[in-house]
Amino acid sequence: MLGVAMLFGSRIGFGLEFHVEREPYLLCVDIFVGGLHVNTWDNAFYPPLLVKKLKDELSRFRTPTAPPAGFTSPLKAFRLVEDWWSDDAGSGTASAAGAELERHRFLDWGECTDEVLAFAFPDGDQVHLVCRVRDGGGFTWGTEARCEPTVVSVSRTVLVEALEDALVIAERESSARLAASKARETRDGGDVSGVRSS
Structure with missing residues (x-):
């Protein structure tokens, strides 16, 4: 029987x-950014990895931070990083700005988010989220963009609360899954440390 879904934050x-x-x-776990369900192809996360990724994201957003150097708007910053990644020469002002902005990668959470390229640009009490979903092969070049970039600005406090609440559940x-796995191993004979011979 399926349990009730628990939503932290909002779909929009x-x-x-x-x-x-x-x-x-x-x-x-289904992930939503600006109304877009960004991991429709795979939502089954390895629990310890998800816990680690949520903690990593929380450490970035707990305190207000100024916008990164080179940031003018979420969409322009996103396109600058895309241009920087596709520029084989990797030189000039665009390269330096792209490298700085690339440090704000978001949702880099393993296989379940391989096909979404997302960034979270801090801006004081706001965080600007921008993402694009790609077909096949994740965000690598040569794959087709499934949609235009989605952009949404959210309150930093609301983002942190959603991540904190999600971390508690994760x-x-x-x-619980680790304990159940150990209990199954013990029951199935995987752990015989408590068995005495007669």
Whole structure:
């Protein structure tokens, strides 16, 4: 029986929707940015990896931060990084700005987010999210863009709250899955440390 989905944040801003009872070993989480469901192809995360990635993201957004050097708008910054990645020479002002902006990569959370290229640009009490979903092969060059970039600005506080709430669930579910796995191993004979011979 499927459990009730738990949404942290919002689908129209930034949201993480957990479906904790769908998979016994993995955590099923749908990710939304600006109304776009960015991981429709795979939403089953390895729990310890998801916990780590949520902690990494939280460490970036807990305090207000000025916009990065070279930032003028989310869309322009996104296109500058795309241009920087596709520029084989990698030289000039665009290269320096692209390298700086690339450090703001977002949703780099493993296989489930391979096909979305996303950035989170801090701007004081706001965070500007911009992403593009690509077909086949993730964000690598030569793959077709599935859509134009999606852009949304969210409150830094709201983003942090969504990540914090998601982290609580991810840690709880990760621990529960680990305990269940150990119990199965013990039951199936994988752990015989407590068995005495007669």
